[in-house]
Amino acid sequence: MNADNTANIPTWWGVAASASLVLVAIAISWRERLGLGREVGIAALRAFVQLAVVGALLLIVFNHGGLPAAFAWLAIMVGIAGVVAARRAPTIPDARHHAWWAIGVAVTSTMGLLLALGVIDAEPTVVIPVGGMVVSTAMVTAGISLQRTADVVEDQRASIEARLSLGLTARESFLEPYRKAVRTALIPTVDTTKVVGLISLPGAMTGLILAGVDPWVAIRYQIVVMYMLLGAAFISAVLSARIAQGSLFDDAERLVRV
Amino acid sequence: MPHTDGPAPELFGLEDVSFSARDRLILDGITAHIHEGHVTAVVGPSGSGKSTLLRLLNRLEEPTAGRITFRRTALSELDVHELRRRVGLVAQRPVTLTRRIDSEVRAGEAALTDDDVDRLLSQVALSHIARDRRPDELSGGEQQRLALARALAVAPEVLLLDEPTSALDPKAAQSVDRVIAGLTDVGLSVVLVTHDLRRAAALTDDALVLEAGRLIERGDPASVTYLEDA
Numbered sequence: 488m489n490a491d492n493t494a495n496i497p498t499w500w501g502v503a504a505s506a507s508l509v510l511v512a513i514a515i516s517w518r519e520r521l522g523l524g525r526e527v528g529i530a531a532l533r534a535f536v537q538l539a540v541v542g543a544l545l546l547i548v549f550n551h552g553g554l555p556a557a558f559a560w561l562a563i564m565v566g567i568a569g570v571v572a573a574r575r576a577p578t579i580p581d582a583r584h585h586a587w588w589a590i591g592v593a594v595t596s597t598m599g600l601l602l603a604l605g606v607i608d609a610e611p612t613v614v615i616p617v618g619g620m621v622v623s624t625a626m627v628t629a630g631i632s633l634q635r636t637a638d639v640v641e642d643q644r645a646s647i648e649a650r651l652s653l654g655l656t657a658r659e660s661f662l663e664p665y666r667k668a669v670r671t672a673l674i675p676t677v678d679t680t681k682v683v684g685l686i687s688l689p690g691a692m693t694g695l696i697l698a699g700v701d702p703w704v705a706i707r708y709q710i711v712v713m714y715m716l717l718g719a720a721f722i723s724a725v726l727s728a729r730i731a732q733g734s735l736f737d738d739a740e741r742l743v744r745v
Numbered sequence: 746m747p748h749t750d751g752p753a754p755e756l757f758g759l760e761d762v763s764f765s766a767r768d769r770l771i772l773d774g775i776t777a778h779i780h781e782g783h784v785t786a787v788v789g790p791s792g793s794g795k796s797t798l799l800r801l802l803n804r805l806e807e808p809t810a811g812r813i814t815f816r817r818t819a820l821s822e823l824d825v826h827e828l829r830r831r832v833g834l835v836a837q838r839p840v841t842l843t844r845r846i847d848s849e850v851r852a853g854e855a856a857l858t859d860d861d862v863d864r865l866l867s868q869v870a871l872s873h874i875a876r877d878r879r880p881d882e883l884s885g886g887e888q889q890r891l892a893l894a895r896a897l898a899v900a901p902e903v904l905l906l907d908e909p910t911s912a913l914d915p916k917a918a919q920s921v922d923r924v925i926a927g928l929t930d931v932g933l934s935v936v937l938v939t940h941d942l943r944r945a946a947a948l949t950d951d952a953l954v955l956e957a958g959r960l961i962e963r964g965d966p967a968s969v970t971y972l973e974d975a
Contacts, residue, residue, distance in 0.1 A: 645838065648805060650842060651805065652803060652836075653829065653895065654827065654830035655826075739821075744766075
């Protein structure tokens with residue numbers, strides 16, 4: 488610990504020393520015949536390379552790119568997040584587009600509101616890490632929402648068609664399945680918010696404390712982040728399911744086969 | 746031998762209707778007319794396309810070729826919600842949509858009064874069931890009759906029934922048959938899919954016989970040779 492209460496950042500020798508824990512994981516896999524040794528090694532190497540590349544790029548963005556580069560960075564993250572989220576629901580037509588829209592709106596609206604209100608600084612050093620957390624949460628909830636939507640379409644096809652056969656609209660017929668899908672997607676985020684800080688310190692707060700920020704100050708940032716993630720999760724889950732609904736019914740309001 | 750169209754107005758007209766799904770031809774060139782005020786049976790072995798034919802009549806499926814009319818207007822030109830209210834469909838295995846009997850009857854028509862609900866339940870011989878009971882607790886025959894009440898609640902002109910008694914024991918099947926027999930008394934037309942040939946002959950005025958997706962015969966159930974061979 489430094490005199491100003493900031494933590495010592497590990498040196499590259501320290502990083503190399505921490506690789507011994509990867510060797511521990513590989514050794515355990517070999518000892519217990521888990522068959523994961525090669526995967527662990529590749530994963531650790533990938534993590535190192537990816538983080539090194541990200542770190543180098545962030546250095547360039549922070550020093551030379553400014554806000555436009557930070558927003559471009561976020562846009563790339565949203566693009567990747569949409570692809571990853573859509574993989575959970577390969578049977579839903581145009582799932583990737585639904586995920587992009589949902590995640591994009593969730594990130595834009597939550598970050599936009601807090602930037603406009605001046606709650607968070609419009610600096611690349613804030614926009615990228617905070618935006619990254621929002622993208623990540625929105626990606627997870629969009630993916631689960633799409634996946635559950637695909638599941639309920641098949642599980643509840645008969646009841647959806649029974650409602651259609653009464654002359655109800657596609658939206659009315661899909662209301663209960665849609666609510667079930669969205670609720671399932673949001674429960675983990677709500678539960679995480681309920682227990683934040685009780686089991687482990689969340690990431691933003693951890694980083695700030697390591698940087699020497701007073702905990703009583705660090706929690707303010709963490710609370711802002713938690714509420715932002717809650718809002719983004721709801722927007723992403725609801726939008727992805729609602730937009731997906733449009734591709735599940737054709738022009739004659741028939742439920743398509745997925 | 747082709748059946749001579751009777752004097753009753755035409756309800757459905759099918760002109761060379763075919764339907765394929767996943768590269769499989771399910772209905773092949775069906776041309777037929779279904780008339781108002783009749784109970785028309787669609788009979789045939791499993792896989793002959795009977796259920797698909799019903800689903801085409803309320804646009805849960807779209808023909809891949811040919812044309813279907815309802816009261817001489819192409820189905821595609823009718824508002825689909827209005828069509829489905831006028832042409833009710835009760836699927837083979839009933840599903841329950843709500844947690845109460847009265848809510849179930851109101852599923853398609855929320856504005857029904859308590860008296861309307863009572864009348865409909867009486868029409869399907871379920872007036873003895875408590876209104877707040879869970880629909881999924883009913884027996885198979887009771888659930889089928891409840892599905893009929895739910896479909897009747899939107900005041901359709903015709904009911905499409907897909908094998909309404911196939912999963913029921915004989916006593917439950919008879920209770921549903923009695924309800925079906927009473928429907929034309931209140932001005933409803935019925936198109937009834939069944940593989941039970943005797944039931945078709947007893948209940949219906951007209952029969953369409955499908956085999957491997959083709960219409961092979963039609964006519965009065967008493968004279969259709971396919972039914973005699975069964």
